[in-house]
Amino acid sequence: MKEEPSSEVTVNEPAPRLRSEMSSSTPDRVVVRGFDLTNDLMGKINLGDMAFLELTGRLPTEGESVIFNAMLVSLVEHGITPNTIAARLTYLGAPEALQGAVAAGLLGLGSVFVGTIEGAARVLQEALPAGSNSQDLPSLAERIVREHRGRRTPVPGLGHPIHKPVDPRSMRLFALGDKHGISGPYVALMQLIAEEAERQTGRTLPLNVTGAIGAFASELGIPWQVCRGLGIMARSIGLVGHLLEEIRQPMANEIWRWVEESSGP
Amino acid sequence: MKEEPSSEVTVNEPAPRLRSEMSSSTPDRVVVRGFDLTNDLMGKINLGDMAFLELTGRLPTEGESVIFNAMLVSLVEHGITPNTIAARLTYLGAPEALQGAVAAGLLGLGSVFVGTIEGAARVLQEALPAGSNSQDLPSLAERIVREHRGRRTPVPGLGHPIHKPVDPRSMRLFALGDKHGISGPYVALMQLIAEEAERQTGRTLPLNVTGAIGAFASELGIPWQVCRGLGIMARSIGLVGHLLEEIRQPMANEIWRWVEESSGP
Amino acid sequence: MKEEPSSEVTVNEPAPRLRSEMSSSTPDRVVVRGFDLTNDLMGKINLGDMAFLELTGRLPTEGESVIFNAMLVSLVEHGITPNTIAARLTYLGAPEALQGAVAAGLLGLGSVFVGTIEGAARVLQEALPAGSNSQDLPSLAERIVREHRGRRTPVPGLGHPIHKPVDPRSMRLFALGDKHGISGPYVALMQLIAEEAERQTGRTLPLNVTGAIGAFASELGIPWQVCRGLGIMARSIGLVGHLLEEIRQPMANEIWRWVEESSGP
């Protein structure tokens, strides 16, 4: 695997009107983020590494690859959710347009279900801007929790309807983060926030997987504005899986009938 | 990595009204397709393997993992396409809804751009139904090409506006397929179809990456009806990458201005 | 009201690179399809007339306005359908993005539910191309039905699971069409096709509202390729209505719970 991207600099040409460094092609070569797709990437890196390259412009270290793949793997499949039901119902009316069914499923990934990945990452990245000196993390955590409580806003990334008192998926990510030396100030701060929130509210508030992912995304330098995209790219895989199951053992028509029969003025 | 899925059979309960084997959760355990997410999958398999599990219900062998990841990696990033432009333009109007911008990009993955993965897989799977005995592949190829020409329909998976006389991405997949013993009758048939098409038409018709992917998807047992989903899941990653670039060095507003100024009665 | 559109011709300027006649604006004037939006359209025409203008480039006659509005009115609200359920489920996850919930609902308007408007219009428009001389309609009808039966394909626009032996909505459109002198060869042909289909199959096959709409759309000169758009534009209204009801008396969470509890391996 080549670490150095091949240079795409052209000499003596005017700067392009629209700047993009994502990809370019010639008859016998495809370049993606400076890497030769065919020789450097295909058969050399996995899909998670490719997502890492797309978001960061570089290939992950071994430890980063393990963590990043684990983060995405945990977001792929969440069983029967509003998203997978919506996708199946859409497929019922337009089986010739699989992309529409997947898109319909993705459109429900807003503030309620994946917003907390983004929310947690935002809290952490605004508290510890890139390049900021080391901070008094416990004080930061105390302030963050207090401010959220003052605004009557839940701290994103905490709590879960099923996984209590701990979220096993977060535990796994933290173990991997420690093992591979990825855990840093963002992870530490998120954990302090979780402890502080339980202390201030007296409630059980497990650091759930979206909070853990928000923390690790921050460690990996992924801006909070696209952290929701981690859930989107992973869930697109899960939705295709559900649609294949729908093709083989459909439930959408049954769901429609039940809802219709159960509804009225 | 555990190969045997843990059993989810419940005893003496009525069959569920809606059948789904995708996932279930308890407070301390998440099961996906029979595997323990936290202990069997996170940190053990990569995102491509997870997609394989979603589509086939089993984990890939080492060779299958290499090929399947390579297939998906080749579909993630295709530079400035109608899809990435549409996603950027959508983000311009709704930056608070990243899922809408990704969805808008995916909605253009229809018959024109990813339909050939599905089309090639369909041709191959209808010619060689699962479990069929060995066939006279050259004769099959000849018939398939002749029938398409008779219907004035291009054979899906052949030809490319840029990559000629061969598509380097297909070449790479075939090399990996041979190396890992994945190539079989579907790959052989697709290659024979490509040769036959060039012979019958006298034109250069490289077996492009969508045809190669259709062939390998068939080797891996992925039904043609969801092969388009391979392009969808991969492209969702590329779209998030483009949207991050758009946030940092936007082009959408410039595109809008140019189109508006350039258009009129 | 038919008026002459104000001319937008510019003199001595090069032709625009991208041709579009939809709309243009100056500080004190907005022109849509040649008409002054503020003075000619707002407060003068209704929304259905505006849709007619968008699709045909002219304002409808009084009779055309009545029929076209009736066609669209009949397509707005169909109760609890897969589309409205999908929209509600999407809203559950992304209430801050109403456009996503509406879009999710529209994505299910494919071949199964609105494809028959397009299908019926296509059959009629291919049988009677614009400007063709009068034809032997009964023979055309016989041939069309026979060809569909030979391909084992249902004739689009016939049959209905609920409305038998006639669809009251079609009856109403035909009455309006006769009253306003809009009914012509396309309507006549569609009715002959319906009679012929019942004759050839021996089954009750009411000419349903999508077949009637396909016929009238053809009378009005709307190409079959956008007839599906009539269902899309109307249903977008119905979806917003359902989403307002969902805000006030939600059902989506209840649906999700029922589906989740009812599903399993």
Next chain:
Amino acid sequence: MKEEPSSEVTVNEPAPRLRSEMSSSTPDRVVVRGFDLTNDLMGKINLGDMAFLELTGRLPTEGESVIFNAMLVSLVEHGITPNTIAARLTYLGAPEALQGAVAAGLLGLGSVFVGTIEGAARVLQEALPAGSNSQDLPSLAERIVREHRGRRTPVPGLGHPIHKPVDPRSMRLFALGDKHGISGPYVALMQLIAEEAERQTGRTLPLNVTGAIGAFASELGIPWQVCRGLGIMARSIGLVGHLLEEIRQPMANEIWRWVEESSGP
């Protein structure tokens, strides 16, 4: 035309599990919001009136019909916008799925382009809750503008890049509102807010059409949470119009080529 809806009350049946009053069907009758679709609505009301019925549960008075139709008519067609470009680019890849192209166009109707209809309605409805006694409107306007300036947030519904110093579409709506007696406290407050904003900032800030629509939507009792839906339902019509133009004189491929050629690292 206001009529009494036919009663749908059923006697002695358990309440439905999911409440919905949108529509129901029997073999010979379709009921929408209590009205008989075929006899009361088709051929009797226009599409704008149907949208009014969907959102309010009643038919509009004559004046309400004029205003509501004018509001929606003004939102249908805005020429070459990011939305119409995105829709055309999506159609390029999936011409067999018109619903996807329309959906892609709608997904860009977020905070930037239609958010101000919702924003203006929200400001007005939160300032004057339904049923509130008459208020000191000038003081309210002064407070609202001051609070927005303090938060460094623009007041929604004011300003326009092209239409200055007044937006002719707003002027038209106000004239219609006065003529038909629809203008009331919300309209008065919005106008006071506009004047106050110009006074406090010293800048020209025309009350644009989204602010005017937000005000009239409030007069008509449409909750701010679905006001964005007015833009969505109207724009779905405009998008179908643009897609028909794209079919006849396409620009999407040309746009793609220009963007691709104009972009680079």
